[in-house]
Amino acid sequence: MTELEYIIKQISKTNKKNFENYVVTRIWHGINKTDVKFTTQQFVNRPNGHALTDMFFPQFNLHIEIDEPFHNKQKELDLNRESDIIEATNHKIERVKITDDINFINKQIDYIINEISALRTKNIDENTFEPWDLGKEFNPEYHREKGYLDTKENPAFKTISHACNCLGQNYKDGSQRSYVKSKVYENHNIWFPKFYNNDKWDNWISDDGLTITEKCKTESKQKEHFDSLMNSSVNRIVFPRSKDNLGFTLYRFKGIFKTDKENSSIENGIIHRRINNRIEIKK
Amino acid sequence: MTELEYIIKQISKTNKKNFENYVVTRIWHGINKTDVKFTTQQFVNRPNGHALTDMFFPQFNLHIEIDEPFHNKQKELDLNRESDIIEATNHKIERVKITDDINFINKQIDYIINEISALRTKNIDENTFEPWDLGKEFNPEYHREKGYLDTKENPAFKTISHACNCLGQNYKDGSQRSYVKSKVYENHNIWFPKFYNNDKWDNWISDDGLTITEKCKTESKQKEHFDSLMNSSVNRIVFPRSKDNLGFTLYRFKGIFKTDKENSSIENGIIHRRINNRIEIKK
Structure with a gap:
């Protein structure tokens, strides 16, 4: 699997979820670094039970949740006991609230893009950044x-x-x-x-x-x-x-x-x- | 229909086509202007017959075609006689060639983003830019x-x-x-x-x-x-x-x-x- 295939497979998990596809692609293209890894629809372990996050950046322990109006995420949590679940204690969660106002949505996403880009730069400066490498992981x-x-x-x-x-x-x-x-x-x-x-x-x-x-x-x-x-x-x-x-x-x-x-x-x-x-x- | 809904509907036309979804979202998010209009899977009239382009920017008469290896676009041209077909004589076509190298793909897309952004700026300077406005069109x-x-x-x-x-x-x-x-x-x-x-x-x-x-x-x-x-x-x-x-x-x-x-x-x-x-x- 190439990096491109991996990314496209991750994005394709959002295919039937149009707002998710919009947000996930905008964040990923906005970060614009192929050394950053993400997954979509990641099951996580939280102190109060399992949850599903829409996008996860393992290098920064950062999750994105997309809040759609009238959309109950619990319903689609099709976790089964075979699902991979990661530890997410002390991970950070950023939320993107979906409204009718595209500029408001884009502003929230720009904030997240800036945050992730800044974390990446900080980690590089502090020599703690591990570039995403499919072959190494x-x-x-x-x-x-x-x-x-x-x-x-x-x-x-x-x-x-x-x-x-x-x-x-x-x-x-x-x-x-x-x-x-x-x-x-x-x-x-x-x-x-x-x-x-x-x-x-x-x-x-x-x-x-x-x-x-x-x-x-x-x-x-x-x-x-x-x-x-x-x-x-x-x-x-x-x-x-x-x-x-x-x-x-x-x-x-x-x-x-x-x-x-x-x-x-x-x-x-x-x-x-x-x-x-x-x-x-x-x- | 809001602008956001329109854009998401256009993007969703690419949902089962993962490379298209990648390219279309990267171009649109990269342009990052809500006054730019696009359609996806647009039928066009060419001197030598009908064709389907993957992305179309009507304000700039610019089309994007995504060339996937081993992917015969003719097969999926499900044109019927009710389909909307636009005149595309003298329109420009940019191609994005899909390879295994994500950086090469991104470079091609960056070139297109820059081209469209420059056309928009030029049109604004020359007072010929008509901002996309769903209500006006x-x-x-x-x-x-x-x-x-x-x-x-x-x-x-x-x-x-x-x-x-x-x-x-x-x-x-x-x-x-x-x-x-x-x-x-x-x-x-x-x-x-x-x-x-x-x-x-x-x-x-x-x-x-x-x-x-x-x-x-x-x-x-x-x-x-x-x-x-x-x-x-x-x-x-x-x-x-x-x-x-x-x-x-x-x-x-x-x-x-x-x-x-x-x-x-x-x-x-x-x-x-x-x-x-x-x-x-x-x-």
Whole structure:
């Protein structure tokens, strides 16, 4: 996929939503820098639950919401449990209010364009700007050089092997195991759960991203699974499998989790609590 | 319809065509002037037949064509005989070539934005710029003050009464007659033909806009109609009924026509030739 294709795919998510298409294209063309990344229709985790933002600039943790009169966004929130959801705590939201007055709308958009352009310049000046690079973003080597993964930056990989190898494994693609025992981090497994319905497991993560509930759907194995976890002290480095807004599979880092044995049960599931939102990469 | 709604409707014509949507929005947002008008997917009359241009700036007689690789535009030319078609002789065409290189595409678009902005400034300086004004464009009084209709400017009206009253009639809406005898222009009828199929007539205009063929479909009336025209010397001021690209009915001025008696016949139809592409408005 070229940058152009990526941008056009993002814009095309707004195709049937004419005001969104107007605002999104005006902002993007107005910024006029191909080193700035955006997504459209991005699901986010907020302290009070999931939400959908119309445009998201990950380099600046900035979201755009387009407020259309008589348009109830809740209705179109077609989130499913496979959807990619990013952490958005402390992210900034700018709103564009749609009225009949095109000059008023354009003024609001000009303000946002200026704001983003200024943030970009500031980050460049402070040496903290990471130019958007499709080839780099999901590359394990890029993250290894950075030296950490942090949920605040919403890092993600395209494959299980990329995620594993970023953490020092030497994993070959092919076997798509949902568990990989870490060779580098003692007493840690790297886990690629599905938080959407599947034959064997009913697992989910809380809206705030802090709690995972794990339930084995095969009744005959529930007790064995429960007992083995109660006797284990292995933490989990978690990369749930999801689909991004363009339909591509992603494994996004969600932190390190520890089993909460006290609150786990066969009936209600095994509870895992996030104990760290960051992992240092050992070289 | 507000300006914003108009612009969004024009852009939405490109919705399923992602490269077009990218180019059209980038050009429009880049010009960044709400006094500039554009249409998308505009049918035009060229010396060698009809064509469809992707974006048209009527104030500057400038068209944009977007050349996509492996994309045969002819296939999607869903022209029907009701479509609004404008005169485009001597109009300028700029092309945007789509490649994988977003910076190359953006450079081409920047060139066009600069060209249009310069034309606008030049026209303002020379006092020939007519700011886009949705309320004025189809207003008979606006054209009366201008003093003429000229096919080169593609003037049009929304209703039969507006066209008639622009030419000095005092016509009330209601009766939708296709003929109105002019009170102002001796031996002239104002004619609102349909160049698309209908019960009573099979009329059409040539691609170059110079020849109209008129055929009565009611066999029992053909001879009477033919004879009456052969004995008449009434010219026609022609405003064919059409639909613009947003589906709105238009009556666009196509010139003054005179019956070519020598070349007319019952079998092949009555032939009318354009004798003037301009009419002076008498006050």
